[in-house]
Amino acid sequence: xxxxxxxxxxxxxxxxxxxxxxxxxxxxxxxxxxxxxxxxxxxxxxxxxxxxxxxxxxxxxxxxxxxxxxxxxxxxxxxxxxxxxxxxxxxxxxxxxxxxxxxxxxxxxxxxxxxxxxxxxxxxxxxxxxxxxxxxxxxxxxxxxxxxxxx
Ligand code: FES
Numbered sequence: 001x002x003x004x005x006x007x008x009x010x011x012x013x014x015x016x017x018x019x020x021x022x023x024x025x026x027x028x029x030x031x032x033x034x035x036x037x038x039x040x041x042x043x044x045x046x047x048x049x050x051x052x053x054x055x056x057x058x059x060x061x062x063x064x065x066x067x068x069x070x071x072x073x074x075x076x077x078x079x080x081x082x083x084x085x086x087x088x089x090x091x092x093x094x095x096x097x098x099x100x101x102x103x104x105x106x107x108x109x110x111x112x113x114x115x116x117x118x119x120x121x122x123x124x125x126x127x128x129x130x131x132x133x134x135x136x137x138x139x140x141x142x143x144x145x146x147x148x149x150x151x
Contacts, residue, residue: 026132028051028052028053029052029130029131029132030128030129030130030131030132031048031052031128031129032122032126032127032128032129033048033056033069033126033127033128033129034126034127035125035126035127036067036121036125036126036127036149036151037125038127039056039058039067039127040058040065040067040151041058042058042059042060042065043057043058044056044057044083044085044101045057045058046083048129049072049080049083052129052131053071053072053073053080053131054069054070054071054072054117054129054131055069055070055072055081055083055090055103055114056068056069056127056129057069057070057101057102057103058151059101059102061102061142061143062142064150064151065150065151066143066148066149066150066151067119067127067148067149067151068103068116068119068143068147068148068149069116069117069119069129069131070103070113070114070115070116070117071114071115071116071117071131071134072090072114073114073115074092074094074097074110074114075097075105075110075111075112075113075114075115076092076094076095076097076108076109076110076111077094077095079092079093079094079095081097081099081114088100088101089101089106090103090114092108092110095108095109096108096109097109097110099113099114103116104139104140105139112136112137112138112139113136113137113138113139115134115135115136116134116135116136116137116143116144116147116148117129117130117131117133117134117135117147118130118133118134118135118146118147119146119147119148119149120146120149121149127149135147
């Protein structure tokens, strides 16, 4: 009986030990960014780069304003990119890759655009981003469904 108790206690400890960090990681990757009305200004919203590894972009594409979110990690070897407002480009400090505001790879060894996060508007008007579920595309290809909100 006491052996069963010990095993049960050990399993409970291991369950807590490994479920808490996983929940924290999930919260970091899937989060509410704020009300949609906070992201209607065209440009790159940089406030979630350090906390969640995500860029939010409000861009006019094919005549329509769209809100999209990209993983901030470079598609070459995963370094965190930087946004340069002056150049209108994301730069990777590791090996020199550059991406335009739409996330398309412009220069350097990066093999593809920045990965897109899934994004949606909740019923109460918030922007919800899931960076654990990314969508990939080739440079110049349209944004796939689920990767943008039409404004
Ligand atoms: S990791 Fe970005 S260019 Fe190498």
